[in-house]
Amino acid sequence: MYGLSVFLGEELSNETKMYIQKMKKIGFNGIFSSLHIPEEDATLYLDRLKALGKIAREEKMKLMVDISGEALERAGLSFSRLKEMTDIGVTGLRMDYEISNEQIANASHTIDIGLNASTVTEIDIQELKKYDADFSRFEVWHNYYPRPETGLSDRFLKEKNTWLKKVGFQVYAFVSGNEVLRGPLFEKLPTLERHRYINPFTAAVELMNHFMVDAVYIGDPTINLRTMNQFEFFNTEKSFPIEVEDIGSKYYNHILGEHVNRQDDARDVIRSANARFLKVPQIEPEILEDREKGDITIDNEKYGRYMGEIQIIRKKLPKNEKINTVAKVTAEDAAMIDLIKAGTKFTLLKRGTL
Template sequence: MFGVSVFLGEALTIETKAYLQAMKDSGFEGVFTSVHIPEEDASQYVKRLKTLGEWTKELGMQLVVDSSGEALRKIGFSFERPEEMLAIGITGLRMDYGITNQISAQVSQSMMVAFNASTITQEDVEELQQFHANFDQMEAWHNYYPRPETGLEKESFSRKNQWLKALGFKVMAFVPGNETLRGPLFSRLPTLEKHRGLHPLASTIELLEDCAVDAVYIGDPTIDDRTKQQFFYYIKKQTLLFSIEEVPETNYLAAVVGNHQNRWDAARDVIRSADARFKTISTIEPQHTNDRVQGSITLDNKLYGRYMGEIQLVKRPLFKDEKVNIVAHVIPEDLSLIDWCKAGQLFELQPIQNNERG
């Protein structure tokens, strides 16, 4: 499950709707928003929330709202009348601090209820059971952390998630965006501190693969078009898309561009394209046989004999080899994705255009 965040402090525009459509097309299914609002803005928030609900219903996306009882009251809703929220497109509530487990259990009979994943305790779970909560409609959602140095640490985060999953909860966490960032700090909105400034997709894969997370939402308002495409490839095609820059004056870029698969017997130092050297190719002359930095795309030349034509993506710095040509480099923004190209992983190498740089 993948989702985005939409903040109601600013007007919703046709650009907002177009972004939601683009993210839906990329495989995203959820929208998160908040109605923690000052009194004087209540009418605007109601209007925007209803508009957002109309859009998510039209797009077939889930809409989860972070709210307290007081905030719901300000905009004319109540935990006692969940049918009114469902009618405008709200499919779930993330319960703020101070809402009783009895109320949460009651709401879970009608819609999804998300708890603060960091603070829920065994006592809370036992109370929810006593109040006959519908655990099929309960999830555990982590916060995002706008202030640098305040995001969570991976190991304790993962342990908590394993405990939550053992109880039957689905776990959600946030990763940062990389285009429009949320103010006032504009320091990105991750759950894990290590992800602040990291590629949104690399952060997402780490949460899903290493941290017992089931759903990932983009915390900041938007990601750029290139990153949308990378999410599309990952979600729809199970493929990692790397943008690459050609080494000047090379003759062999066309030989490496396109679709590949990491070998199932994955190497320590490089990602080896499984079938590259078994294709019919012309003789490859030695060219640009320099030191191989992380992210180098290499092509074995004729000096390597039967290995001529092998394509590799370098995972860790390696010395130069006269038998190995450097053809291109993965752009710096995508280097963190290399660690997630595991055994058997499909990947694609695509030259980046100047207008695609963030």
Template sequence: MFGISIYLSNDNDFETTIQQASKNGFSLIFSSLHIPEENPANYHQLLTRLGAAAKEDNMQLILDISTESLAHIDLTIDNAERLTELGVTGLRVDYGLTIDEIAKLATKIKVYLNASTIDEPFLKSLLQAGIDISQVEAFHNYYPKPHTGLDVPFFKQTNEFLHSYGLKVAAFVPGDEEKRQPLFEGLPTLEKHRHTHPFVAALELETLGIDHVYIGDPSLQTQTIEQFSAFAKEQTILLDCELSKELDSRIQQHLLQPDNNRMDPARDLIRLEKSRPALGKIDIAPLPTNVRPIGSILIDNQLFGRYQGEITIATRDLPDEPKSNTIGHLTPESIAILPFIKPGQILRLRQYN
């Protein structure tokens, strides 16, 4: 599942942001009670608004807390479950809580632990304290300061360990529109994602054992929202491309409709399964040039015999092939998606403007 991050400031239009996110397939919200840049005196009023908006659009709201931050809204760990009355569905606990306090809290509300700092003795102590593990998930941090994000080997190993205990795991990717103060350097969990396209980063997190992906920064570009929405609602990957201006209208019309990678995936190509049955009877003449770098969109011409009409996408640089015409190219951001396209994956090309 995909989530957004909303921070408790007076200039934040929670209601509109949450309504739009819900319409686009996002189902989770992360917020925090201990952000140094915010005024804690406003927390209760703002959290009341945020919780009401989350309930209105049926979105889960996970709130990052500590014993100190709870005091800002006149609560303690003993009555923190009262936050459910405001629409909070889970609490992320990072520091300042004992094993017994966490176990007790999990009897009242879902608890999210800091994924990056959990070790086996800690989990065993929680289990010995009688915690219901179904009420517990793990949640990695985001890292505002450049070069402080996690590295992939540690991250993957940690996620495998957490899954072995039955815990689901969440992590962050950066946004690509408004960046979060105070450094405006993106809010990723993995350092390699600090300047990576958010949707590409989200797909990679899935391969590394992440169950829930949150956008750390406040917003995404419209085209990126559409990619997350298509994937959340229809499991469809949108690939941005530039198509040849001389392209046959019948071929272009098919290209812009959903298709899927074959279940027996090729090493060098994405093979669009529906293309040959739909386009095989069109007489496609060879082109004089047919350079095929990675990201090239190709259609087999009449020289390929019964393969005429099959549309493919090069997943690596390929040699010239007179039996295949180059009819377009993916954008660099969409080329970065290619390694994460699975067998049978639904795809749809989108012309880049």
């Protein structure tokens, strides 16, 4: 599952509503927001939350709101009147500080609950059981980290998520946006520090495929059109969309299209499973050079029965007179190479297609 973030510091514009509608169409089913509000803006935030809830209901999207006990009270809401929140379209509350496990357990019988994935402990689990919490309503949400160098490490995220999955939780995390960024730092909002400046689509796929994450939300207000198109392509075609640069090879068009990495996953290269079993033209030696990570190659006639094999290079390899370099993966999509595993579908596209 994918989701987006909408913050309530400003009135909800028509552009924001159109963005939510577009994201829904390409497969995003959740909205994250926050009720951590300045004292003087409490009434404004409640009005904006009602407007956001109306959009969420219209688009049939989940709406998870990050709260503290103090923020609820300032907005004129209460744990004793949670139906007021569900009535305006809020489907879940992500619990922050100043909220006891007993309050959380009681609330779980009325509304979905998001716990802090990074800080929840076994002691919390036992207390929630003691207070008869409805665990079917629980999700665990990692934070996003506005300040550079403070996001989670790969090791911590894997270790924490391994435990959370054993307990039985659905795990949620964030990736950065790449168009409108959230202030005041404007340094992007990822869960994993390594993801701060990489393509949000690639980061989202990595969280799901390698970190046991069940749902990924965009932390910043928006992603750009190209990234939207990547998500839409992936959700529709179930294939990684990878744009490649034309470097002047006459075989460039031949390598374009859908491929599947072989089940016997090679260490140094990604091998298209069916490329040389299709109708292959006579491949003459052409661009022969040292192969860099991200190069797309095709075996020429000097490789005999291997002629026509298409590969993506995973690591620097020497020049080979039997192998032509045909194209290069664009810089925006280079990190996707590391996510392709045995049997993964990928589609090589001309640069500018997305």
